[in-house]
Amino acid sequence: MRQIQREELEPLATGAWILGTGGGGSPYLSYLNMRKLYADGTRVNLMDPAELADDALVAVVSNMGAPLVGQERLSDPAFAAKPVRMMEDYLDRRFSAVMSVEIGGGNAFQPLLVAAMTGLPVVDADAMGRAYPEAQMTSFAIAELPMFPLALADIRDNEIIVTRAASWKWMERISRKVCTEIGSIAATCKAPRTGAEVKAFGILHTTTQAIALGREVRRARQAHEDPVAATLVAARGKSLFRGKVADVQRRATEGFLRGNARIDGIDDDRGAGFQVAFQNEYAIGWRDGRVVVTTPDLICVLDSVSGEAIGTESLRYGQRVSVIALPAPAILRTPKGLEHVGPRAFGHDTDYVSVFDNASAMETWP
Amino acid sequence: MRQIQREELEPLATGAWILGTGGGGSPYLSYLNMRKLYADGTRVNLMDPAELADDALVAVVSNMGAPLVGQERLSDPAFAAKPVRMMEDYLDRRFSAVMSVEIGGGNAFQPLLVAAMTGLPVVDADAMGRAYPEAQMTSFAIAELPMFPLALADIRDNEIIVTRAASWKWMERISRKVCTEIGSIAATCKAPRTGAEVKAFGILHTTTQAIALGREVRRARQAHEDPVAATLVAARGKSLFRGKVADVQRRATEGFLRGNARIDGIDDDRGAGFQVAFQNEYAIGWRDGRVVVTTPDLICVLDSVSGEAIGTESLRYGQRVSVIALPAPAILRTPKGLEHVGPRAFGHDTDYVSVFDNASAMETWP
Numbered sequence: 001m002r003q004i005q006r007e008e009l010e011p012l013a014t015g016a017w018i019l020g021t022g023g024g025g026s027p028y029l030s031y032l033n034m035r036k037l038y039a040d041g042t043r044v045n046l047m048d049p050a051e052l053a054d055d056a057l058v059a060v061v062s063n064m065g066a067p068l069v070g071q072e073r074l075s076d077p078a079f080a081a082k083p084v085r086m087m088e089d090y091l092d093r094r095f096s097a098v099m100s101v102e103i104g105g106g107n108a109f110q111p112l113l114v115a116a117m118t119g120l121p122v123v124d125a126d127a128m129g130r131a132y133p134e135a136q137m138t139s140f141a142i143a144e145l146p147m148f149p150l151a152l153a154d155i156r157d158n159e160i161i162v163t164r165a166a167s168w169k170w171m172e173r174i175s176r177k178v179c180t181e182i183g184s185i186a187a188t189c190k191a192p193r194t195g196a197e198v199k200a201f202g203i204l205h206t207t208t209q210a211i212a213l214g215r216e217v218r219r220a221r222q223a224h225e226d227p228v229a230a231t232l233v234a235a236r237g238k239s240l241f242r243g244k245v246a247d248v249q250r251r252a253t254e255g256f257l258r259g260n261a262r263i264d265g266i267d268d269d270r271g272a273g274f275q276v277a278f279q280n281e282y283a284i285g286w287r288d289g290r291v292v293v294t295t296p297d298l299i300c301v302l303d304s305v306s307g308e309a310i311g312t313e314s315l316r317y318g319q320r321v322s323v324i325a326l327p328a329p330a331i332l333r334t335p336k337g338l339e340h341v342g343p344r345a346f347g348h349d350t351d352y353v354s355v356f357d358n359a360s361a362m363e364t365w366p
Numbered sequence: 367m368r369q370i371q372r373e374e375l376e377p378l379a380t381g382a383w384i385l386g387t388g389g390g391g392s393p394y395l396s397y398l399n400m401r402k403l404y405a406d407g408t409r410v411n412l413m414d415p416a417e418l419a420d421d422a423l424v425a426v427v428s429n430m431g432a433p434l435v436g437q438e439r440l441s442d443p444a445f446a447a448k449p450v451r452m453m454e455d456y457l458d459r460r461f462s463a464v465m466s467v468e469i470g471g472g473n474a475f476q477p478l479l480v481a482a483m484t485g486l487p488v489v490d491a492d493a494m495g496r497a498y499p500e501a502q503m504t505s506f507a508i509a510e511l512p513m514f515p516l517a518l519a520d521i522r523d524n525e526i527i528v529t530r531a532a533s534w535k536w537m538e539r540i541s542r543k544v545c546t547e548i549g550s551i552a553a554t555c556k557a558p559r560t561g562a563e564v565k566a567f568g569i570l571h572t573t574t575q576a577i578a579l580g581r582e583v584r585r586a587r588q589a590h591e592d593p594v595a596a597t598l599v600a601a602r603g604k605s606l607f608r609g610k611v612a613d614v615q616r617r618a619t620e621g622f623l624r625g626n627a628r629i630d631g632i633d634d635d636r637g638a639g640f641q642v643a644f645q646n647e648y649a650i651g652w653r654d655g656r657v658v659v660t661t662p663d664l665i666c667v668l669d670s671v672s673g674e675a676i677g678t679e680s681l682r683y684g685q686r687v688s689v690i691a692l693p694a695p696a697i698l699r700t701p702k703g704l705e706h707v708g709p710r711a712f713g714h715d716t717d718y719v720s721v722f723d724n725a726s727a728m729e730t731w732p
Contacts, residue, residue, distance in 0.1 A: 164525035
């Protein structure tokens, strides 16, 4: 257990936004919340998963919904903590720690916000190693752990607990409809996990990795080096395309942000075209009409100059971007994992196409 | 407290279906369930609300959703009792009795099904004195009693508890979306009521009234008298129109059955036309384009020969029908009541039009 330092917050925002692969919501507003809390003297502790007792009860939290809406309806610490209190009341048990369902995007900060309100330590782990739009797209779902109960709250006085669900997909369907009805943004506390479950099936040390990645990008930027190249080295990624955004189609629908973007090549890629499709997160990429990368590879669209990630909700015409891929956690690339998060899970009728050979990809980074 | 007799079940189905004003779902399948349970020796007790202790805890149950779907996805006693068990687990308290949210339609039998499974007595009362499509359209909502918690289950293994809601309308919106997602039919246990609340704000003795009405219709039918005329006498109603169904527009949408029907006049009404619009229940009637009756008056469409009610899901071309109106419970006709269940609550831009003068309507029937 160690204290998260004030100067780690900004790198966490940068790193988590890259790992968000376009989704998870911009970390910026949650980062501002945490900076204010730190300025007021609040401190949050980061806990190595190995420190968790097997029978410890861990809250798994998220800010759920359409990223575009998250830009308008702002999160705050009290709202983030609300479903955690609901779950404690429902279970009549106290949590020992809190973790994010996804390290990618704003949800990297969600457990920090809860920790600031409750004093609970943040577990250095998540359940995706990136961001994904749906409930069944987690390492816990792939491991077939129970998916209920789930607590969900809005900014009004609406509070819902899904006490049982027939499957992870049913949990997704029901909670998504509720989320959509209350404005396409909800604070959630997912099915509680034991310490043993987190250690066995979580994606470990991803908060630390996100901070390290963000630090490297910021270091390169300050040293006038190429921050995109720095990300590729730090996260063992591969460059896919450099270009200018030519067209974006985007719609907030069924609680998701769906669409696709076309990028015209520049520099070495002049004359070529790249297309990405997304459901909150970038899911698949085509170069000149041919699939060259799919989920679970992390498909990241970065600002070519600053190296900052560009979310699916802020991608727009004229941006100079670099499309890169980072290797996904091993469990997502197993056959069972691909059932949950492969391209077919997003409605794309293709097998998993990776830019990483299996041997190198099976290593985790950094 | 008295035992409901086997020979009361069929009259209850007939009477409740008339009081359903087209909605509440056909009682037929629930009646068959109860007949089977009675054949197997089960008996259910009916309790006068006056017998309820002030602090007794009463389960308020319903089969919620689109009536058309209720014809395909059948209810059963175990399913009806599921949300009641959920609520007991959630509250960590046992119920003393069970009542229906609405006496109209199949929901007249819902507490009997629960009683058959649990041994609880059925309270001789409901919260509408008829049927209505939405959560805020009850005497309990009009009295501004709390609307949560609400337990909701489907036939799979999905169970949801709305632990808090910002208003009755928010409770309606959230529970409706969940209901729609799980197939537009759900068994629910609404916000528990105390005995004192039921006695003060329930619509009392409506099970007894429904049985009496159904008995009278069946007696007239067997005596070769006019069962429609018998209903008008028994329930102090007024005849509005006799005709033949000429056209029905109907769609199952957003968890409701919405539409309207056109009836061409016969006998004394030859040459005239009548139109009714419905959202699960008949809400408003026009004669030759002029509004002549609106909710909360009970607008009932009956088979002209048998006197049996015709639901909005089974109304069809060619049926010989009698449109009648029955007076609504007094609380629904108060200014506060009309906010909840007047024509504007159903999107019809007109004031309440009643076929009853206020003095006679303020009496309850029979």
